[in-house]
Amino acid sequence: QVQLVESGGGLVQPGGSLRLSCAASGYIFSIQTMAWYRQAPGKQRELVAALTRSVSTNYADSYADSVKGRFTISRDNAQNTVSLQMNSLKPEDTAVYYCQLRAQRYSGSYPADYWGRGTLVTVSS
16 A cells, blocks of 8 residues: 655745655556645635656656746655755645655556645744
8 A cells, every 4th residue: 555644734834935845655567646635615626736757767757837947856766755945935826735645556556646645834924
């Protein structure tokens, strides 16, 4: 069973920074995508940033327009962790942030999506 556990959320003032981390446990054969989503109250869940495996073993990053230049997604291959560095935070960044993983459990298996339970980020003065 693959489990994802997020950490690093909290209360921060506008203009501040937070770093979210997501640790994956359980055996994973291959990861296609590691991503962060968020869901603000009364809104749909949206993709914030993603690392998607390319033709080689490299991963390409992508970002929602609303966070470009402020957020950076990264991963630690050895630890199967993905982080989201969030700078210049705005009140509209307030949301529950979820870690998502698309991965193969075993060679030849279909990729499946796994989700963490979320961590709350509140940006307020």
